[in-house]
Amino acid sequence: MDTFIEQVVSGVMTGSVYGIVALALVMIFQSTRMFNFGQGEIATFTTFIAWSLMLHMPYALGFVLAVVIAFGIGAVLERGVIRLVEDKPAMSGVMVGLGLFIAFNSISASIYGPEPHHFEQPFTGGPIDIGGVTIGRHSAYLFGVAMLLSALFYAFFRYTSVGLALRATAADRTGAELMGVPTGYMLMLGWGLATAVGAVAGMLVAPMIVLTPNMMFFVLLFGFAAAVLGGLDSAPGAVVGGVIVGVTQNLVGVYVDDLVSALHVGSIRDPNQYRDIVAMGLIIVVLALRPRGLFGRAIVERV
Amino acid sequence: MTAGVAAPADTLLRLCDVHASYGAVRALHGVSLDVARGTVVALLGANGAGKSTTLRVISGMLAPAAGTVEYDGERIGGRAPSNLVRQGLVHVPEGRRIFGEFSVEENLRLGAFTQRRADTKRALAEVYEDFPILHERRRQRAATLSGGEQQMLAIGRALLAQPRLLLLDEPSLGLAPLVVREIYDIIRMISGQRGATILLVEQSAEMALEVAHRAYVLEAGRIVVSGTPAELRGNESVRRSYLG
Numbered sequence: 001m002d003t004f005i006e007q008v009v010s011g012v013m014t015g016s017v018y019g020i021v022a023l024a025l026v027m028i029f030q031s032t033r034m035f036n037f038g039q040g041e042i043a044t045f046t047t048f049i050a051w052s053l054m055l056h057m058p059y060a061l062g063f064v065l066a067v068v069i070a071f072g073i074g075a076v077l078e079r080g081v082i083r084l085v086e087d088k089p090a091m092s093g094v095m096v097g098l099g100l101f102i103a104f105n106s107i108s109a110s111i112y113g114p115e116p117h118h119f120e121q122p123f124t125g126g127p128i129d130i131g132g133v134t135i136g137r138h139s140a141y142l143f144g145v146a147m148l149l150s151a152l153f154y155a156f157f158r159y160t161s162v163g164l165a166l167r168a169t170a171a172d173r174t175g176a177e178l179m180g181v182p183t184g185y186m187l188m189l190g191w192g193l194a195t196a197v198g199a200v201a202g203m204l205v206a207p208m209i210v211l212t213p214n215m216m217f218f219v220l221l222f223g224f225a226a227a228v229l230g231g232l233d234s235a236p237g238a239v240v241g242g243v244i245v246g247v248t249q250n251l252v253g254v255y256v257d258d259l260v261s262a263l264h265v266g267s268i269r270d271p272n273q274y275r276d277i278v279a280m281g282l283i284i285v286v287l288a289l290r291p292r293g294l295f296g297r298a299i300v301e302r303v
Numbered sequence: 304m305t306a307g308v309a310a311p312a313d314t315l316l317r318l319c320d321v322h323a324s325y326g327a328v329r330a331l332h333g334v335s336l337d338v339a340r341g342t343v344v345a346l347l348g349a350n351g352a353g354k355s356t357t358l359r360v361i362s363g364m365l366a367p368a369a370g371t372v373e374y375d376g377e378r379i380g381g382r383a384p385s386n387l388v389r390q391g392l393v394h395v396p397e398g399r400r401i402f403g404e405f406s407v408e409e410n411l412r413l414g415a416f417t418q419r420r421a422d423t424k425r426a427l428a429e430v431y432e433d434f435p436i437l438h439e440r441r442r443q444r445a446a447t448l449s450g451g452e453q454q455m456l457a458i459g460r461a462l463l464a465q466p467r468l469l470l471l472d473e474p475s476l477g478l479a480p481l482v483v484r485e486i487y488d489i490i491r492m493i494s495g496q497r498g499a500t501i502l503l504v505e506q507s508a509e510m511a512l513e514v515a516h517r518a519y520v521l522e523a524g525r526i527v528v529s530g531t532p533a534e535l536r537g538n539e540s541v542r543r544s545y546l547g
Binding site for chain 2: 179
């Protein structure tokens with residue numbers, strides 16, 4: 001039973017990372033109705049920038065600067081690249097996202113090389129004991145950051161006029177323009193914010209594994225799953241989706257081996273391979289039963 | 304409201320020989336019209352005559368291919384709609400473009416996007432006073448409102464942008480006669496109490512001529528008749544085509 005609780009808790013922590021990445025995806029979806037498949041690789045690149053900065057300055061300053069630079073990268077990408085395909089069919093956007101994926105992966109690899117870089121742990125200190133379960137300090141803070149970011153996003157989209165204008169731009173660009181919303185700037189803002197959140201995710205993931213150009217590949221994949229699970233337009237949903245994916249992965253990783261040997265159908269050489277399949281299967285099941293995700297609003301078209 | 308009396312010629316909006324097209328399809332072939340400050344002007348015509356297109360050119364949704372649009376003494380052809388809203392030129396477009404997934408109040412807050420926060424609070428209270436039904440339904444999703452309520456929301460939302468020139472595209476479309484009357488009472492009130500200038504597009508001319516000081520008739524992208532409502536009612540071909 002202890003193993004069970006430990007696995008759940010550690011799944012919540014991993015899931016928090018997926019949740020933060022999912023927040024970035026939701027941010028872009030909320031403001032442009034598009035998926036950015038390059039999100040993870042851009043996050044990795046900005047994490048490398050942070051790594052370079054932190055060679056010359058304290059962590060906190062490097063962190064903030066990297067977030068600001070990431071915002072700039074996102075805004076410039078929207079203006080320079082995304083805007084070229086914004087009126088084109090959805091598939092163009094998908095292709096551009098894949099293009100960004102490849103481009104930023106290559107840029108990271110060409111500048112920093114494939115070898116792992118050590119990225120600083122922001123939260124130092126011993127593990128924390130919560131009700132008999134010990135968790136790493138970094139994981140605990142990670143969860144806190146995910147909760148905080150999702151609360152901030154929620155409040156931003158719901159209560160501020162800029163957040164409302166961003167949502168309006170996504171829902172009906174012309175309609176928003178007629179309300180006096182400068183929708184071009186809103187799109188830049190949406191991409192800037194999403195890229196900034198991606199940078200935060202990258203800087204939090206890097207110390208858990210190691211910083212390499214491919215670091216975010218699976219994180220993005222599960223972040224994407226978390227966003228879809230949560231409903232794509234819900235900030236709290238993104239984090240909850242992330243936690244569900246994280247916990248499922250962990251439990252499957254531990255118990256699939258037991259299950260298979262109990263059923264006497266042979267043995268499994270690497271149970272971790274199954275956890276990803278099951279996590280993805282779960283998403284398909286949720287989407288089949290509830291297409292708008294767990295927290296998404298119903299999409300009702302009124303013509 | 305003294306319909307039929309022309310207001311003093313202090314022009315807020317002037318279109319001069321405006322041409323416009325959608326791709327290869329020409330929609331306007333030289334439209335010229337004047338809207339005097341503080342008046343209600345009706346733009347009448349059949350389906351497809353170019354009424355909505357004219358409004359789209361004025362509000363910046365469509366750049367004119369030729370001709371000039373002058374608003375408050377400034378040439379505005381080709382400027383972005385969001386920019387013009389800041390100048391008080393507010394367009395309630397065809398189909399109203401309510402944000403159906405947003406609450407009624409969120410829709411209204413969007414209308415006030417260009418306004419200062421402190422002013423918005425008072426303006427919102429005023430709109431709720433003029434449209435009590437919107438206050439009652441302020442937390443509801445806008446898509447759940449009836450057609451008439453949605454039209455009220457669209458107009459109330461436009462008022463929050465503090466319009467000096469309000470463009471209304473077929474406010475009576477798809478509404479029951481009783482509701483149409485209610486909407487026109489509101490238009491009368493906006494013109495009277497708030498002193499906003501209104502350019503009104505309508506297919507059903509009867510109601511529009513009741514509130515308008517002046518009217519234009521558009522046919523196949525050209526203005527064919529203009530005058531006071533009394534003059535239009537006296538025009539045999541206008542009567543036959545547009546008045547029951």
